[in-house]
Amino acid sequence: MSTIASPAHGAVASVHGLATHLAAATGSGCTIDGVTGKITGLCTAKGSISLPVNYAALVPMLVLFGAALVVLLLSATMPKRPYTSPWPAVPGLWASITALAGIGTVVDGLVQWHDVGGSGVVPLALGDQLFYDHMTAFFVIMFGAATVLGALISDGYLVREGLDGPEPYVLMLACSAGAVLMAQAAGLISLFLGLEIMSISLYAMSAYHRKRAASGEAGLKYFVLGSFASAIFIYGAALIYGATGSTQYLNIISFLISNAVVHNGVLLAGMGLVIAGLAFKVAAVPFHFWAPDVYQGAPTPFVGYMAAVAKAGGFAGLLRVLMLALPTQASDWRPIIWGLATASVLFGSVLALAQSDLKRLLAYSSVSQAGYVLIGLQPGTTGGVTAVCFYLFTYTFMVIGTFAIVGVVQGRGEARNDLSSVRGLAARSPWLAASMLVLLLGQAGIPLTSGFLGKWVVIAAAINKGQYALGLIGMLGAAIAAFIYLRVALLMFMAPEPTTAVVDVEAPAMAYAGGDLQSIATAGLSGRDTVLVLRAPPASRLRVPTPTAAVVVICVAFTIFAGVSTPLLSLSHAITLPWYM
C-alpha cells in the first residue's frame, strides 16, 4: 500500500515496522529511539525516500491550479485593461482560460474513468494520500463541468456589474482544485486541505461584489461560520486519530476491523464532529444557517457554482469518511444522517415557502436538495452511493442553469431579486421562461427530468434498505417542494402587472445611487427573512449574454437528457466503494 509510513504515525505498534523500514538508514543524523519511537533528523529509507507518484491522478489538480497560476501570471504581466472579447459569443480572456481549464478537467476525468478500470483494490496515488478510482473520476468530471459552466455565466455578469478581472477566476479554479482534492482525499488531512482550499476561495468569491454591501456581508458571515465549521471538523479528525491511530481512511478501517474498540467515546465524538463539519459545507439542517444569507448576498453566478461545487465536495468527503473509513460504525452514524436528512428535506421545503426573495428561496431549496442526497447516503449501501453521485451530478446542472437565469433577470446591480422579478418572464423572453420551467420542474422532481430520476434513485436506495419512513418523508418533502417551484413557474407565466411606480432598473445611476431601489433590493440582507413587497417586474428587454445562453441551453438539455435516458445512471452504477459491504 505504501512504501513509507508517515512519521506522523504515532501508534507504538507501527514503530517496529517503521524501524525495519529504516533499518539500513545511512544518512547522518537520523536516529530512532527504539523505546519511544521518536525519530530525529532526516531519514532516508534504504538509500532514498521512494514516494510513488501517479501523475495520472494528479492531472486534474495540476490543470486547475496551473490555470489559476497562468491567469495570475498573465494578469500580473499584461497591461491593465479589461480583456473582454470583441465577439459576443466568446467570453472574455480570463473566463475563456477558466472554461478551457474546466473542459480539460472534464476530458481528463473521462480519461481517468477509462484508466482506473474495475479492479477490486482501491488504487492509491501520491504516497497513500489520494485515491484514484471511479468515484474520483466521476467527481472530477462533475467539478470540471461546474467550472466550465460557472466561468461562462460569470463572464456576462461580471462585465455587466463592471467587476471583470482575473481574480474571481483564479479563485474559481482554486476552488475547483480544492473540491477535486476533497473527492480524491484518502485521509482526513488531505480532505481538510481540500476543504480549506475550496472554502477560502468561496469566502472571497462571496464577498467579491465590492459595490454591494450585501456581498461583503455574505462573505464575512460565510467566513466566520465556515471557520467555526472547519474547527469542528479538524477537532473531529483529531479525535478519530486519537481513537484509531491514523487519519488515513484505509488504516482507520483496518484498525477498526481488527480491533474491538471497547471505549468508543472518543471515536464517536470524532465522527460526530466530522459529520457536523461536512454537513455545514453541504448546508444540511441545522448547519444551514449561513446558506440563505450567503446565497442572497453573494454574486449570483458564484452562488450557482458554489451550490453545485461546495455541496458535491462536502458529499464526496462524507461518502469517503462514512462509507470507507467508518462503515463499522454505520449503526451509529446512520441515525444521525437520518435526522439531518429529514430535517433538511422538511425544513428546507417549508422555509422556502415563506420566502419572497428568489435567491433566498433557492437557498432553502438547496438545503432541501441536500436532504435528498442525505437520504441516499443514509442506507449506507452501494445503491446509495450510486444515488448520491447521480443526484449530485444532475443537481450541478440544474442549479447552475437556474442561477444563470436568475443572474439575467435580476438586472444590473442585482436590483431585482424579489420573486416578482420573474413575473411575466414568459412574455418578455419565452425561451428563458421555458428553460427556467424545465430547470424548476427538474428540481421539483417531475418525471422526464433528471431530477425525477435522482429523487427516484435516492428514495429507492432508502426503501431497499427498509427505510420506509425516510422514503415517505422524501416523497412528502417533494410534494411541498413542488409547490415552491411551481409558484415561481406560475409567476413567470402570469401577465406582468402594469406598474405605477416605474423603476427603470437599467439606469445605472439609479442602481448604484443607494436610493430607494437599493434599499429595497438589499432590504433582506442585513440579515433577516424580511417579507418584501412584490413589485412589478422591470419592463425592459432582457439581454442574455451568449455564453450564459449557451450554459442555460446545456443545462436544460442535460436535465432532459439525463431524465429520459440512462447512460449517466449506468455510469453512476460503476462507482463502488469496495471496502464496504
Added chain:
Amino acid sequence: MVNAAYAIVALPLLGFLVNLVWGRRLGEPVAGWVGTFAAGGSFVATVIVWVTELGKPAMDRANDLTIFTWFPVGGLHANFGLLIDPLSMTMALFVTGVSTLIHLYSIGYMHRDPGFDRFFVYLNLFLFSMIVLVLGDNFLFSFLGWEGVGFCSYGLVGFWFQREVAAVAAKKAFVTNRVGDMGFLLAMFLMFAHFGSLNYSQVLGTLVHGHATGLLGGAPGAIAGTTATAITLLLFVGAVGKSAQIPLYIWLPDAMEGPTPISALIHAATMVTAGVYLMARAAPLLHYAHATSWVIAIVGTASAFVAATIACAQDDIKKALAYSTISQLGYMFLAVGAGDYADGLFHMLTHAFFKALLFLGAGAVIHAMANNQDMKWMGSLRKYLPITSTTFAVGWLAISGIPPFAGFWSKDAVLSAAWQMNKGLWAVGVLTAGLTAYYMSRQFALVFMGRARWQEARPAQVLAAADQVAGPDSATERAATGHPSTGHAGGHEAVGPGLPAPSHGEAHPADPVWTMYVPLIVLAVAAVLGGGINFPAWHLDFLSSFLKPLFPHATVLAVSTGTKWFLSLLTTAVALTGLLLGLSIWRTAEHPALQPAFLQRAWRFDDLVAAFVSGPARAGASVMAFVMDRRVVDGVVNGTASFLGLSARVVRKVQNGYLRSYALGIGTGLVIILAYLTFRIGG
C-alpha cells in the same frame, strides 16, 4: 429497415414540432403541406418496413426496437420501444395511409380558418400519438399514446372552442374516456403484479426465431383463468371508453362538434378503433378468459344494434354517421369476442376506408351547403356534386354490405364467426346489417336524391341563421334558436371553415377543390377493392395469413361451404331489403312515424344520465363538495398550509441575520448529535 421504423414515429413528431414552433409564420397553406408530408412520409416509411417484414418467414416477423430505457430501477424496466409485428404493421399501415389522405383533405377543408396552423399541430400530434399507441412495445408506452390521442381528440373536438357546444362536447369526451382509462390503468397494475412487467413480449409472449413464446406459445399454467379474466375485463373497460361502446358511447355523437376531417380521422377511422386493437393485442390473454370473450361479444352486438336503431332517426348528417360508427365498432368487437381477431381487424380496415370516405363526403356536402348539417334541408345534390355523390354512393353500398364492395366481405366474415359462436348474436348481427343498409339508404336518399329542399323557403329563423357568415358568434346564436326539425338541442350546424354562405339562388353548391376530392376518390377505390385484402377463397386471405402467427388460438371457422353460401345470401338479401326500403321510403323527407322521439333521443340514454347527474349524483356531489371537501379535505390542506406557514414564521425568528444566532444554531445541532452519540458509547 431499422431507420425506416424510427421514421414512422419521428416524422409526425417532426411535423408537429415544426408547426408548433413556426406554424404561425408558415401560415396557410404551407403549414398544412408540412403536416401532410410528415404524414405521407410516415406512410412511406411504414410501407418500407412492411415490405421488409414480408420478406421474412412468417414466424419471424416480430422485431422489438428499444429506443431507450426510461428507468431501469429495481424491478421496473420502463422501455420505450417499437414492436414491429404483423398486428402493429397492419394498424400502422392504415393509420398512416388514411391519415395522409385526411391531412390532404384538411388543407382544403380548413381553408381560411383562423386556426389553420393550430389544426395541423394537433393533427400531427394525433398521428404521432396514434403511432405510439399501435407501435409501442409495452402497455405503458401504448398507454402514453392512448392518452395522447385522447388529448388530441379533446383539443380537436373543442377546436372551435369559442362555441360552447364544442367546448362542452370536448369536455364530455374527455371525462367519459377517463372512466375507461381507469380500467386500463388498473389492468396495467394487475399485469405488473402478475407478470412483473408491462412488455408485450413478457406479458403476452412474442415470436422468437420462428417460435412463439409465453402465452402466445400456449405456455401451460402460465396464468390462472380468473387473473386473465380480471385483466382482460379491465382492459375492455378501457376499450369500451375509447371505442364508444355501450355504456360509454355517449361522447362520440357529441364529438361531431369537431371539424369534419377530425370526425373522419379520429372518430371513425383510427382513434376509436384503438379499443379493438387493444383487445386484439391481448388475444393471448383472452384465450384464457372465456367470460371476457362473451362480455365483449355481447357488448359489441348490443352496441351494434342499439346504435343502428338510433342512426335510423337522426337528421344531422354527421350524427347519423357517428351512430353508424358505434354500430360498426360493435361488429368488430363481436368478431374479437368470437375469437376471430383477423376478421375483426379486416372489418376495421374496410370500415376505415368507407367510413372515412362517408365522413369526408359529408364534409364536402356540409361545405357545399354552407355549413348546414340537417339532411332534411338537403336533397337532389347528386346533380350539383357529381364527384361527391358518386364516391359517397360507393361508401353507402360498401357499408350496406352489398357485394362486391369491401364492407360485404368483412361483414360477412364477422357474421360467420358470430354464427359459429352463438346463433342469437348472429341473428342480431344480421338484423343490424339490414338496419345499416336502411339508414344509409335513408341518408343517401335525403342528401342526394329527391327534391332540392334547400332551394325552398325555410322557416325564417333558420334562414336567418344559415345566411349569416359562419363564425363563433352566429353559432351561439343558432345554438340558442335551436332547430325546428330535430328534437336535439341546437348546434347542429358546424361553424365551418369560415366560408361565407352563398345566398340562395345565386351560387349553386359545387364539388370541392382537388385537395378535397382526391382523397375521396382514393378512398372510394379502396372501399370498392378493399375486400381483396382478405378474400375468403382461393388462398387469397392475405390479412388472415399475415396475422395468423399472432393469433394461434383464434377460432377456426368450421362453417361448411354450403352454410357459408346460405349465410352470405341471406345477409345480402336482408341488406338489399333494407336498402330498397330506405330508398323508397325516404324519397320524401317527412316520416315522423319512422323517427320516434325515443330513437331520435338515442334511447333516452343521455336523458337518463342527465337525470342521474342532476339528481342523485348532484346530491352526492354536493355532499362531497360542501361537506367532505370543504370541511375535511380543505380543512386538512388549509390546516397543513397554515401550520407550515406558522412554523416557517417561527423558524424565521432564528434566521435573524446575526452571526451569533447562527453559530448558536450550529452549536445546538452539534450538541444534539453529540448527546445522541453519548447513548451509543459502548454499544
